Amino acid sequence: MTFHTHVRLEQIPFGIDETFFQEEDRKEARAFFRLPPDSVVALSVERISLRHKADWAPPLELIGQMESRKELRNILFIIAGGGQASDVSLLEAMITQMGLEKRVLIFPNFQPEVKRKLYQASDFYLSIVDNFQETFGLSILEAMASGLPVILSDFSGYRDFITEGREGFYIPTIWTEGLPEFLRDNMGILEPSMARLYLSQMVAVDLEKLRLAILQLGRDENLRFRMGGAAKSRAYSYRWSNIILIYEDFWAKCKEESRHYGQKPLEPPDILIGDFPSTFSHYPSRRLSASHELSLTDYGRQILGSSANLVRYEDVQVCTFPDLENFLLDSLIQQPRTVANLREIGWKVFEATRGQVDFHLIWLMKHGVLKID
Secondary structure (H helix, E strand, O other), X not given: OOOEOOOOXXXXXXXXXXXXXXXXXXXXXHHXXXXXXXXXXXXXXXXXXXXXXOOOHHHHHHHHHHHHOOOOOOEEEEEEEOOOHHHHHHXXXXXXXXXXXXXXXXXXXXXXXXXXXXXXXXXXEEXXXXXXXXXXXXXXXXXXXXXXXXEEEOOHHHHHOOOEOOXXXXXXXEEOOOOOHHHHOOOOOOOHHHHHHHHHOOOEEOHXXXXXXXXXXXXXXXXXXXXXXXXXXXXXXXXXXXXXXXXXXXXXXXXXXXXXXXXXXXXXXXXXXXXXXXXXXXXXXXXXXXXXXXXXXXXXXXXXXXXXXXXXXXXXXXXXOHHHHHHHHHHOOOOOEEHHHHHHHHHHHHOXXXXXXXXXXXXXXXXXXXXXX
């Protein structure tokens, strides 16, 4: 018996409901959430989950730095979304620890009918994702349909949504070239949410670019209006009335193509098994390489010797070594160094593997301590 294999991959996006394009009373929406009339609101609507969505610690640390420099003026941040009590409590604890209770508001587990009010009460939208679980982002399209400019991680499917500088801003991301041994050798047995947590800890967002994007949209009403209008126009193509037509066209093509195969059985395709960094190499903007030259940021020099103040999750602490971290930081006090050089001296002094050194470097980049020159 002859088997025939025919594999077809069609990329069709999710759709959004038409109601998100309808105008709401902005004053009423603001009054509903008791927001100051003159505030500029940066909104994030997503699942509140460190393991499944986004690590809020680095953005909150950045907001704390901006607050101390009095850069934020009347900008408020709202983090809204569903989440388990433990995840919400963790986020609340971080906000309290950083003294940001009046600057960052949490609105967890709201009723569905409130979502449109959230968008209408806000001025721009943030989604700083670092998790490989996120491949699309419906809330981004909902925000765009509501007329909000967006600030997004340049990550995975997010980069399909906007044109840089037109409907919003992309924030560059960087990831590792290879997994550290503790993760590579255990990917098959790690609980999936734990594996996602470790992988996301090796994704760093450019916090300085994030800072500049927040300030641009936070201080320029005309820019928000222009980008918000462009965002709404861009979102029209994602209405379900348009997406369903794409599905119907695809189904019709499949029906026509199936006539050429008759009753011949199809051989199932092989399951693709490969290494994780290669399979997902296209997710970040770029990956850390041996030739990259790293240096301390101003924030890094400020906290040198007191980096224990950075948010450190218990699950991640078992993967880091304070002596190695301090050594890497001390090595950069006088001059920038290449990743290759840091790997070399890390091995000579501590017998730290390339994967261990890279994990520490990207984690420090994630928290804005190091940067690529």
